[in-house]
Amino acid sequence: MSVISAPYETDSGFFDEMFTDGTAAGVRPHYRRLADRLGNLPVTEFDQRRAAVDSAFLRRGVTFTVYNDAQGTERIFPFDLIPRIIPGAEWRRIEAGLIQRLHALNCFLDDIYHAQKVLKDGVVPAALVLGAKHFRREFMNFKVPRGIYVHVCGTDLIRDAQGNYLVLEDNLRCPSGASYMIENRAAMRRAFPQLFESYGVRPVEGYAEQLLRALLHLAPEHKENPGVVLLTPGVHNSAYFEHCFLARQMGIPIVEGRDLVVRERRVYMRTTTGLQPVDVIYRRIDDDFLDPTVFRPDSMLGVPGLVNAYRAGTVALANSIGTGVADDKVIYAYVPKLIRYYLGEEPILPNVATYLASEPADRRFILDHIDRLVVKAANEAGGYGMLIGPAATKEECARFRAQVAANPRNYIAQDPIMLSRSPTWCGGRLQGRHIDLRPYILYGDKITVTPGGLTRVALRRGSLVVNSSQGGGSKDTWVLKGDE
Amino acid sequence: MPTPSSPSGRPPATVMLSRVAHSLYWMSRYIERAEDTARLLDVNLQFLADFQDLSPAPLNSWESLILSSGAQEEFRALHPVADSHRVTDFLAFELRNPGSILSCVYAARENARMIRDQISLEMWEVINELHLILKSTSTEDVWRSGPQEFFNRIIRASHLFQGLTDATFPRNEGWEFIRFGKMLERADKTTRILDVKYHVLLPSANDVGGAIDTAQWQAVLRSASALDAYRHHHVREVLPWKVAEFLIFSDTFPRSLHFCTAQVDDLLRRILGETAARPRSHAARASRRLLGELESLSINDVLRRGLHEFLVDSQATLAAISDEVAETTMFYPAESSLEDQQQQQQQLREHAPAVRRRASAAAPRAVGRPDATPPGASAT
Numbered sequence: 123m124s125v126i127s128a129p130y131e132t133d134s135g136f137f138d139e140m141f142t143d144g145t146a147a148g149v150r151p152h153y154r155r156l157a158d159r160l161g162n163l164p165v166t167e168f169d170q171r172r173a174a175v176d177s178a179f180l181r182r183g184v185t186f187t188v189y190n191d192a193q194g195t196e197r198i199f200p201f202d203l204i205p206r207i208i209p210g211a212e213w214r215r216i217e218a219g220l221i222q223r224l225h226a227l228n229c230f231l232d233d234i235y236h237a238q239k240v241l242k243d244g245v246v247p248a249a250l251v252l253g254a255k256h257f258r259r260e261f262m263n264f265k266v267p268r269g270i271y272v273h274v275c276g277t278d279l280i281r282d283a284q285g286n287y288l289v290l291e292d293n294l295r296c297p298s299g300a301s302y303m304i305e306n307r308a309a310m311r312r313a314f315p316q317l318f319e320s321y322g323v324r325p326v327e328g329y330a331e332q333l334l335r336a337l338l339h340l341a342p343e344h345k346e347n348p349g350v351v352l353l354t355p356g357v358h359n360s361a362y363f364e365h366c367f368l369a370r371q372m373g374i375p376i377v378e379g380r381d382l383v384v385r386e387r388r389v390y391m392r393t394t395t396g397l398q399p400v401d402v403i404y405r406r407i408d409d410d411f412l413d414p415t416v417f418r419p420d421s422m423l424g425v426p427g428l429v430n431a432y433r434a435g436t437v438a439l440a441n442s443i444g445t446g447v448a449d450d451k452v453i454y455a456y457v458p459k460l461i462r463y464y465l466g467e468e469p470i471l472p473n474v475a476t477y478l479a480s481e482p483a484d485r486r487f488i489l490d491h492i493d494r495l496v497v498k499a500a501n502e503a504g505g506y507g508m509l510i511g512p513a514a515t516k517e518e519c520a521r522f523r524a525q526v527a528a529n530p531r532n533y534i535a536q537d538p539i540m541l542s543r544s545p546t547w548c549g550g551r552l553q554g555r556h557i558d559l560r561p562y563i564l565y566g567d568k569i570t571v572t573p574g575g576l577t578r579v580a581l582r583r584g585s586l587v588v589n590s591s592q593g594g595g596s597k598d599t600w601v602l603k604g605d606e
Numbered sequence: 607m608p609t610p611s612s613p614s615g616r617p618p619a620t621v622m623l624s625r626v627a628h629s630l631y632w633m634s635r636y637i638e639r640a641e642d643t644a645r646l647l648d649v650n651l652q653f654l655a656d657f658q659d660l661s662p663a664p665l666n667s668w669e670s671l672i673l674s675s676g677a678q679e680e681f682r683a684l685h686p687v688a689d690s691h692r693v694t695d696f697l698a699f700e701l702r703n704p705g706s707i708l709s710c711v712y713a714a715r716e717n718a719r720m721i722r723d724q725i726s727l728e729m730w731e732v733i734n735e736l737h738l739i740l741k742s743t744s745t746e747d748v749w750r751s752g753p754q755e756f757f758n759r760i761i762r763a764s765h766l767f768q769g770l771t772d773a774t775f776p777r778n779e780g781w782e783f784i785r786f787g788k789m790l791e792r793a794d795k796t797t798r799i800l801d802v803k804y805h806v807l808l809p810s811a812n813d814v815g816g817a818i819d820t821a822q823w824q825a826v827l828r829s830a831s832a833l834d835a836y837r838h839h840h841v842r843e844v845l846p847w848k849v850a851e852f853l854i855f856s857d858t859f860p861r862s863l864h865f866c867t868a869q870v871d872d873l874l875r876r877i878l879g880e881t882a883a884r885p886r887s888h889a890a891r892a893s894r895r896l897l898g899e900l901e902s903l904s905i906n907d908v909l910r911r912g913l914h915e916f917l918v919d920s921q922a923t924l925a926a927i928s929d930e931v932a933e934t935t936m937f938y939p940a941e942s943s944l945e946d947q948q949q950q951q952q953q954l955r956e957h958a959p960a961v962r963r964r965a966s967a968a969a970p971r972a973v974g975r976p977d978a979t980p981p982g983a984s985a986t
Contacts, residue, residue: 183722183734357720370723381623393621394779394877394935 125160125168128551137285137542138554139206151606152209159317160204165550171313172203172547178312184305186590187360199302200595202546203313206557206577209605216279216287216561217571219471222461224275224563227292227448229464231271235261235444245463246456250480253531254453255500256295256446258409260416264433266442267340273440274333274404275563276300276576279471281542288474290539290558292457294449295441296406299576300329300562301364304371306598307574322603324573329562330371333404336566337372340438341401348401350374351391353382355407355423365406379407384427387434402438403428409443451500451534452478475537479530488526488535492519495535497526510586512538541586544597546579556580558588559599573601624935626724627783629717633725634771635787636714637733640707641764642795646671646829647694647707648757653825654690667802667822668693674798677703694753699745707760711740726774729767736763779877786873786931793866794924797917799829800853803846823849835859850913851905863920864900870927871897878934889930896923 130144140157142148149157160168176198179185185196208216233240234251241248251257276297278290307326311318334350341348354365356378369376381391382400390397405412411421413429431437447453455476458469477484477495488495492511499507509522526533543554561575577597578588588594650667668688672681677696680703685692698707715737722730739759748756768788775781803826823844827833836844836852839859856862871893874880880890908916 180738181731181735182727183719183730357716362719363722366719366722375621375623375626376723377623378625381625391621392624394624394627395621398621 123165125163125165125547126157126545126552127161130545130552131554133543133554135283136540136554136556137281137283139542139544139557141545152207152602154606155321156205156207156317159314168203168547175201175203175309175313178309179305182305183363184302185363187358187362199590200581201306201309202555202579202581202595202597203310204545204547204552205310205598205600206544206559207600207602210602211605213573213601215470217573219287219289219469220277220561220563220571221569222465222467222470223277223289223292223457224272224565224569226457226461226464227275227294228269228271228565230460231442231445231448232266232269233464234447235271236263240460240463243463245459246453247480250452250531251447254447254450256409256444256450258444258447260429261442261444265435267435267438270340270565271442271445272448273336273340273442273565275565276560277563279559279561280474280539282540285542287471288539289454289457289471290474291451291454292449293560294445295408297560297562298361298364298406299560300333300572301367302596303562303572303574303576303599304329305367306576306596310598321600323600324603326572326574326599329564329572330368332564332566332570332572333368334372334374336564337374337402337404337440339566340440345401349391349399350402350404351377351382351400353377353379353403353405353407353425355379355411359406361406368404374404379421379423379425382425382428384425384431387427387431387436389425389428389431389437400437402440404440409446412443451498452480452531455534474539477535479526479533479535484535485526485530488533489523492523492526492535494538496538497522497533497535500532500534510538539586541580541588544577544579546581546595546597548581548583553583555583556586556588557597574599622779626721627780627935628932629721630724630780631783631787633714633717633721633733633787634784635791636710636717637764637767638788638791639705639795640710640714641761642791643675643697643705643707643710644757644760644764645831646795646799647697648754648761649825649829651690651694651753653821670802671697674802675705676798677705691749695745698753698756699748708740711736711760724780726770728770728774732763732767732770736760782873782876786870786877789866789869789873790924790928792861793863793870794921796830796853796861796863796866797920797924799826800850801914801917802826819846820844826853830861832859832861847905847909850908854908855900855903855905864897867893867897867900867924870924874927874931877931887930887934889927889934892923893927896920 130141132138132141132144132148140150140153142150146157146161179198179201185198187196230240234257238248240246241251252259272294274297276293276299278293279287280290281287303326337350338348341350350372351374352365352369352372354362354376356362359365365376375391377391383390383392383397385397389400389403391400407423410417411423413424413426414421415426416429417424428437429443432439432443454473455478458473461467461469477488479485479488488497492509493514495511497509497511509518511519514522541556541558544557545552546555548555557577557579559575559577562572564570564572577599578590579595579597580586580588580593581595582593585593650671653667668690671693672678672688675697681688681693681696684700684702685696696703696706700706701709701712703709704713715733718725718730718733736759771784775784803822820843823846824833826849827836827844830853832853835856836849839852839856840848852859852862854863857864857868859865871890874890874893878887878890880887885891885894
């Protein structure tokens with residue numbers, strides 16, 4: 123029996139990435155070669171390759187930490203061997219849309235931390251920005267190095283029933299997952315070496331190189347060997363594997379807060395031979411923990427005096443401080459307007475239709491239709507603080523209705539999102555499972571998008587939640603040079 | 607004013623964070639400790655198997671194993687008596703004993719994980735695989751299939767790790783810390799292996815030279831992987847004071863106290879830059895003093911002074927050296943806040959809200975414990 127000999131069910135309510143219908147004739151052109159290969163691959167051999175890939179992940183320590191588990195267990199991110207394939211032309215449009223979006227968001231950040239024209243012109247209500255949890259008024263009129271606020275961005279994309287790409291959310295603080303994009307590719311190369319050669323898949327391995335270049339772009343120009351480091355919360359953080367991975371790929375030291383010290387507004391790292399100056403910090407610690415003398419005083423992960431050094435311009439941070447104000451789920455609703463406002467262009471990638479509980483008309487709509495909407499807390503992530511109306515019980519709906527009414531600024535609602543489905547190996551056969559896509563966008567001397575990204579898949583049947591903390595897995599994402 | 611050393615000319619690649627140096631040191635030391643404990647237990651179990659018909663049992667070697675591990679208080683808290691099963695369990699699998707093999711492997715792996723970017727994939731895979739295997743094996747499984755196999759696995763993994771370190775790790779400062787940790791641990795363990803048997807060398811012992819005695823001294827040598835080397839060195843039978851002399855003074859056997867101390871001394875010169883004839887640091891002076899004794903004393907001098915006293919003094923010197931190197935090359939505040947720090951790291955989910963964590967009873971120890979086997983804690 124081969125991998126795709128059993129019948130495959132499509133669902134007319136959702137876009138299927140590989141099939142227009144469940145038959146062999148219904149395979150989309152860019153998946154045909156994969157379908158041929160899988161059609162010739164016996165299940166037993168497929169299973170062997172799957173086991174080999176899993177054990178390699180475990181042995182290499184490609185893991186994340188599950189927090190609400192008593193032992194802080196490390197798990198491998200479940201990996202599905204059926205790749206997600208994106209034709210070249212389709213990708214070019216995505217790429218253009220992502221570049222446009224990050225460009226506009228950076229303009230927005232620069233504006234709200236300086237002239238605030240966007241607020242004065244009434245494009246975005248001032249209260250939404252100035253009252254936002256992640257707005258850092260301490261950084262008003264501060265000139266960030268090279269004028270770039272967001273150096274690393276991860277934007278989540280989904281596809282509606284017609285296959286249109288929509289932006290689900292922007293991650294402008296410390297987006298994670300790029301290491302899995304690269305490790306997934308390595309795993310696929312080992313599992314299906316020949317397939318790659320014939321398919322013309324664009325490489326993702328340049329990510330670390332590009333990231334390093336974006337970081338070096340922030341270093342003082344005259345300096346031959348600038349000190350670039352990756353600042354991690356430490357070994358117990360869920361993304362520690364990723365921090366190590368990226369630091370290793372870039373060849374830069376990985377440091378914890380206690381490895382750094384500030385003297386006379388200059389940052390140094392403690393080495394066995396004394397203090398060494400640091401010029402650029404790729405920080406994977408949120409604003410709040412960065413510097414106990416400015417933000418959370420109980421933070422033991424940060425570096426006392428770091429913000430002062432940053433303000434003095436002796437060290438660059440990527441991403442800059444205060445970027446969270448622009449990936450707020452409420453500001454999200456305004457991004458299409460921001461693109462028009464700053465760039466005078468129509469958004470290439472649209473948003474999911476969004477209702478703001480802070481707007482009276484929208485709020486009424488949300489409260490009346492909560493059982494048909496997806497409600498999200500503005501500042502939560504990871505699939506927490508979220509209600510999926512159609513799947514929720516009456517009690518859950520009532521609880522969220524009360525929360526929204528009590529604190530409207532903190533909630534948005536969206537039409538139930540339509541995640542496309544991709545054939546995924548579940549229970550011994552291919553089944554449609556919902557997926558999203560997180561591409562990684564880097565802003566150095568120019569904005570670049572790594573061709574690929576992290577495709578996350580909801581492994582539970584019918585589930586629309588792809589987060590790893592909620593039973594999600596991932597797939598390799600192939601962006602083709604051509605279209606088939 | 608900050609005094610950055612050589613701000614120019616030195617490429618960043620050769621800069622080593624103090625924290626990294628110490629994780630390398632502890633990773634290496636814990637692996638060595640796991641190996642040495644495994645061998646000690648293995649030899650003791652074999653010895654017991656050879657003489658199980660004897661009654662009354664030869665002196666309680668299990669009791670002395672606990673004493674030499676320095677963890678008698680932890681042991682007493684858990685077990686009323688010291689028998690083979692309980693002691694083996696305590697020294698091999700008990701996670702509440704920070705010096706148990708399992709604890710050591712976990713601690714070595716945790717240190718390796720912290721500096722995953724600094725060590726080779728090969729080194730990491732050996733430690734990680736060992737850790738995965740131990741995690742998925744229950745103590746009952748180990749007893750069922752015989753603990754020998756378990757001990758061999760530990761010893762082989764340690765050897766593989768050392769070989770891969772040798773073959774893949776650059777000869778930089780990190781290498782010195784790795785070797786420093788290993789040599790210090792070996793020196794310490796050799797004194798403890800010998801100390802287990804010190805009372806036999808007391809004049810009142812009247813079964814010296816008997817069959818059991820010879821077997822016991824062979825066991826001591828095997829505990830230090832020294833039986834073959836000893837036989838090459840001494841053609842005649844295994845004599846207690848010869849064994850002690852060999853394990854203390856041999857300048858060619860790589861587990862003798864003398865050999866290891868000479869290595870420690872040499873590494874100290876490099877790590878602390880102690881090149882002068884009269885070193886500045888206490889650590890370097892202490893190691894010169896110990897080395898001087900090992901170069902000049904005879905076994906009779908040591909026996910006159912008391913073997914036990916000599917070994918305990920040596921252990922104390924080694925511990926003091928370790929402490930001072932930690933202080934000089936590392937500038938961190940005490941580790942008392944580790945728990946809180948760990949909690950914050952976990953709270954700080956990247957793009958996910960904080961969730962309550964249950965108390966971290968099984969929190970892995972990410973840093974070393976120099977006092978896991980406190981000096982002078984062995985038999986009195």
